[in-house]
Amino acid sequence: MRGNGSFLRNPRIPFIGVGTASLLLISVDPYLRSTITGRDGDLYLPRPPLNKAITGFGIGRVVRSKNKNFNEGDIVINPFSPVAEYSIVPADFLRKIDPTTDIALPNYLSCLGVPGFTAWVAIEVLGNPKPGSNVFISAAAGGVGMFAGQLAKLKGCRVVGSTGSNDKVQLIKDEFGYDEGFNYHEESDFDVALAKYFPDGIDLYLDNVGGKLLDDVLNHVNKGAHIVISGMISQYNTIPAEREGVKNLMNMVGKDVKMQGFLCGSYLNQFGEFAQQMEKYIKEEKIKPKHKINQGIESFFESFVSLFSSSNLGKVIVQVAT
């Protein structure tokens, strides 16, 4: 366990609840990009205040506690963990991890965390594809895509993913069970690629990237298709005025298409059901996670940037302490 406890001495962090926690693992997620744009809008998540650490989904160990529900040594999940080695955190959002669990801790930030829950809401709650449906998933090797694809396979669908490197294409086919995959840098005429991989059209598209790919998908949707949008990573580094406009929306009329954006936070009342189903899948090895764990809090920034360059392989997590 490292760190000098500097956040303990920061008077701007209010002391509300549980006491001090040492950060063990923190999730590195694309949505953070949209919170640090310096403007409102897009994902409508609160902007981190200036001069405070940004927060993410983290796992920590309680060092001291003034809350009777938590004791020194407890391992806790905090959706609003400051990216800091130590921090004083309120008890409100903490969830204890059962110390007898045989599930490895990083899973609580991937399949059992935000990406897994997002994938579950997209596939189980919103998309809910029938067996045999043609499902397309972009950013298919990313935190959300990897679990969404596996969940869709468990529902008996034919699943194709797009991703940013040949290694990732191999990964989604070999480890996550995707039927097909393509590298969007190499097969960059999406219209041709989609015609090739979806000769029978697309019934469900889980959009994680937005922009041109979404536009082209709209030319390959089947009657009654469903497009579920969990994010648009290709657009996070642009201001709205410079974004790629989507021109094929009229197909939504002729094909009776439903398109639905969502934040997984709006479905928290179903988190318990999700966790139960996902833990079962993990124990049965029906869902396999893949983690890219970078070491040390100083790797956070580099880890974050890797989300936007196709250079990561698996869900990116920073290990701050053990």
Added chain:
Amino acid sequence: MRGNGSFLRNPRIPFIGVGTASLLLISVDPYLRSTITGRDGDLYLPRPPLNKAITGFGIGRVVRSKNKNFNEGDIVINPFSPVAEYSIVPADFLRKIDPTTDIALPNYLSCLGVPGFTAWVAIEVLGNPKPGSNVFISAAAGGVGMFAGQLAKLKGCRVVGSTGSNDKVQLIKDEFGYDEGFNYHEESDFDVALAKYFPDGIDLYLDNVGGKLLDDVLNHVNKGAHIVISGMISQYNTIPAEREGVKNLMNMVGKDVKMQGFLCGSYLNQFGEFAQQMEKYIKEEKIKPKHKINQGIESFFESFVSLFSSSNLGKVIVQVAT
């Protein structure tokens, strides 16, 4: 009754069923534009074959019949009426109008026809806004918009419409009960207009126009808003590559927005329920139609063009005979 019966002698029209009908009234609808583009796509409606009359929703009188369910003099609705004074038509899609009805015939092409049914599906089936919801309707004085606004008012919503002339703004407020309306030619900064007319944001948008207005609406939607798309008249005269791209789709994620395109033909199993409810509203004068009836089959083309120039006032119908 006029006409030289030339279609009777056209050997390319197969003789399947009922016999000859004289066309009395024919509906002039924007969707026809997308069927005559010379390419597949968009609304995915069948293209009319070359050298045959295009068809529309029409009302005719049976002149001769070889089908035992229809007799000379019957007044029938045919969703696939050739734009021709006389035609030989199959019985499959014909529906008889009760001769004892006190509902004026043009209503069967407006509130009880395609536009009314489209409005009903949009508001009653898909949008289903709660009382007090903020509802925005574009092309608000058009065939669909005029009934959609009235249906939303009957559900207790606050309804604002955009339309293409000051006369139409007056019409939707005075005759259709819209709370507010604006002329998009005059208030052409839609962002400013929407902020003015929707200080509390938009809960339901019935999109009949697409393009820039849809893009700007996405900046004014509330959490959980619903966008129902019945058509995109602003885009019908352009090819997809030249269309206005919609750039603000990412707001759908942050605001949990659902967007849904539809063709009313996909909801025909609910037509009976619709007709029953709408006839009741008409008899109670809770729904008021407004018709622009042009005379003579030769006015069909001009009537059609008027749909795209904001020059029509009310549902456009051509009266071919009485």
